[in-house]
């Protein structure tokens with residue numbers, strides 16, 4: 001394996017779903033790549049396609065798919081071409097997932113020990129019960145759970161929401177995945193616990209050699225944690241690049257607008273919002289996807305869709321007027 005090659009390369013990924021109003025273009029041609037050891041933040045409003053992108057990486061796709069095109073190369077292997085059983089094996093070995101709601105992954109009838117042991121048994125079939133317990137205890141401590149031996153014998157409902165999310169993160173890490181997908185893992189938590197879970201992800205990166213895709217509505221949170229940023233809008237990526245570069249010099253009006261939305265007034269309310277709505281997924285994109293809401297829209301923006309173009313090293317934006325309006 002060549003360490004200089006990207007670990008994940010997504011090429012022209014398109015996903016349409018069948019609906020009563022015609023095909024919904026949920027992903028409209030996603031191009032993205034990232035290397036090992038990166039934390040990639042994916043941000044965008046509700047409905048921009050973030051969760052669907054993650055579902056494609058897991059290949060857990062909706063049943064009403066009408067079209068799926070493109071490639072998802074993981075160390076050169078196209079996940080979309082793996083057999084169902086090979087893909088299942090990858091999910092338990094190379095890719096792990098942390099969902100928004102920890103109860104998605106926890107069975108209320110089983111203790112934490114059973115959950116962690118089952119993950120370890122699936123990943124390392126030869127592991128003894130003793131070793132599984134030792135590894136589980138060490139992992140609980142690592143993810144910041146105090147009194148780990150007591151918690152190990154608890155049931156999910158006996159733990160707080162923050163602790164349950166730590167358990168789910170522990171389950172994901174026990175897999176020793178190359179790719180960890182986290183779909184809004186802090187959304188269901190209050191602000192203090194959210195900050196603790198973000199800190200946990202930050203600490204984990206020190207000895208986690210894989211990559212993390214971290215989905216969030218919250219640009220500030222992504223800025224704190226991630227190396228790379230991917231801004232999604234209407235099933236497309238409108239801007240991508242190193243977090244510091246994109247946030248210091250946003251080159252797409254949507255990213256700029258999202259940044260403005262982060263500014264709070266004295267009472268913690270938002271000073272700005274983006275007027276209008278994300279276009280319907282059934283819209284056949286014949287113009288810039290952001291044209292209907294863009295403060296800088298001009299005739300050129302309505303003449304065909306825009307594509308991602310390099311604006312600086314590693315930094316791309318899909319705006320025909322970028323140089324004029326956000327130089």
Ligand SMILES: Nc1ncnc2c1ncn2[C@@H]1O[C@H](COP(=O)(O)OP(=O)(O)OP(=O)(O)O)[C@@H](O)[C@H]1O
Pocket residue numbers: 017018019024026044045046047048049050051052053062063064281
């Ligand atoms: N199976 C499906 N059939 C039809 N439309 C779908 C399907 N799955 C998702 N969509 C639509 O595709 C769009 C993108 O959905 P997705 O859940 O990926 O967005 P998201 O950015 O993750 O949103 P959120 O932040 O609310 O989770 C939405 O408009 C959604 O309603």
